[in-house]
Amino acid sequence: MPYWLMKSEPDELSIHDLQRLGETRWDGVRNYQARNFLRTMQPGDLFFFYHSSCPEPGIAGIGRISNGHYPDPVALQPDSHYFDAKASxxxxxxxxxxxxxxxxxxxxxxxxxxxxxxxxxELPLVQKGSRLSVMPVSEAQWQAILALR
Incomplete structure (x- = not known):
């Protein structure tokens, strides 16, 4: 099973928001490489939920992909921060x-x-200059992170 790490700013969506909601849409990814990773995700894949751009960035928990990729609806919403005028x-x-x-x-x-x-x-997250919001995590990296809990 593939594993992933996905970043979110906790004031936009935190692990506790996801816990409260149970399930939600992960949208707003505007990097082609990260988008391509989203497109390879399958229902059942697990990911580390990473809080970014906050006082204490780090891995806050685990989520599961519950539905595979589909067109991001916020790209079409002019009032969204993630609106893309070129999208239709x-x-x-x-x-x-x-x-x-x-x-x-x-x-x-x-x-x-x-x-x-x-x-x-080798995890892109810890490498200098890496800013991807979605990235793969190897089985060994997954286990190493789980051991830190």
């Missing part, structure tokens, strides 16, 4: 997936801690 109902280059809650960690696993783990040296 016939030709929408962006994708969204539905996600569901699995687990909130007792504490956020901070980025500094993740960077100290030799098993995570």
């Amino acid at each position: 109902a016939e030709k929408n280059p962006w994708s969204a997936v539905d996600v569901s809650f699995v687990e909130a960690f007792p504490r956020v696993l901070p980025l500094g801690l993740l960077k100290q783990q030799s098993a995570l040296l």
Whole structure:
């Protein structure tokens, strides 16, 4: 089973929001490489939920892909921060997936801690200059992160 890491700003969607909602749409991805990763996700895939752009960035829990990719509807909404004037109902280059809650960690696993783990040296998250909001996680990296809980 493929594993993933997906970033969200907690004031937009946090692990606790997902816990409260149970399931929601993951949209607004506006990087082609990250979008391509979304398009390979399958229902049942697990992902680490990463809180970004906040006082304590880090992995806050686990979610599950509950529905595979489909055209991102917010790309067509002019009042959305993620609106794309070039997108249309016939030709929408962006994708969204539905996600569901699995687990909130007792504490956020901070980025500094993740960077100290030799098993995570190849994880794009800990590499300098990596800004992807969606990225694959290997089985070994998944297990190494789970061991930090």
